[in-house]
Amino acid sequence: MVKTVSKASSKGSKQRGIARSGSGRQMTFQAFRLRTQNPDPNEGKVVEVVEEETPEQRARRHAKTTGLHLGDVRRIQSLFNQALALGEVKGQKLPLEHFRTWLCQHCGLDPEKNVPGHLLESDWPKDFEDVELTEEDFVSWYNNKQWSEEIMVPDPQERNLRKFCKKQGFKITEVERVKAAFDKADKDGSGALDHYEFQQVYCQLEGIDVSQVNETKFRILWQEVDEDFSGSIDLMEFAKWYLNVAPMPKQKPGRP
Secondary structure, three states: OEEEEEOOOOOOOOOOOOOOOOOOOOOOHHHHHHHHHOOOOOOOEEEEEOOOOOHHHHHHHHHHHHOOOHHHHHHHHHHHHHHHOOOOOOOOOEEHHHHHHHHHHHHOOOOOOOOOHHHOOOOOOOOOOOOEEOHHHHHHHHHHHOOOHHHHOOOHHHHHHHHHHHHHOOOHHHHHHHHHHHHHHOOOOOOEEOHHHHHHHHHHHHOOOHHHOOHHHHHHHHHHHOOOOOOOEEHHHHHHHHHHHOOOOOOOOOOO
16 A cells, blocks of 8 residues: 655755756756656655555454454455455455355355355345455455354255254264264265165164174165165165164173
8 A cells, every 4th residue: 555645845955857966866858848847746745655464464353343263264364265266356355256156165055056045145236246345344244144054064965964853853963873884884985875785884883793684684674764765775764764763772792
């Protein structure tokens, strides 16, 4: 940032633009005449340079104005820089359309669908055009929306899991225990269990060896879980069945 401050000429100074003795400055008369006819508007002014804020100074200012912890503000600044890196921007201003792209990526939202209204400020245009966000705008937005589900739980799979628990009335800890066993058994990472993988996860949760359940029993259990006869079982399908039915109680070690 640059400021100019007027400065009066010193008394007794010689005519500007003409060489001063011992100064080493030379100017032709033609150049002097041109300069006299078209004076420099900044002539006689002192240039005052004001240093711009560093990221750390901005972070401390944002923390003071928003009440956020300084560490949180630094993290939000990092998110803002990620959004800036998504496309060409002028200076440190983020076009709203770039913000939308970042938000969809960060929160796992479908870019083909409308962004949920509760994630936007009420005075923002719905078409995401002709608006740019400064870092201060971004920090203010994050401070206002930080308790939204999409911000608190940016992983869409985790959000779906929480919705599933709420709908079915399960505790999140119960489903997470089932999910851990499910993920371990899902060797190919397909997100669905085949018949062999189903045997593994079932026996792990029940604390028994696969040899303790005969094949016929497994086929009956499989048919109970695979209600749509798709030939595979996803996590929600398995968790709903296992936590509702729990067909075989856990056996204590040493008991037949």
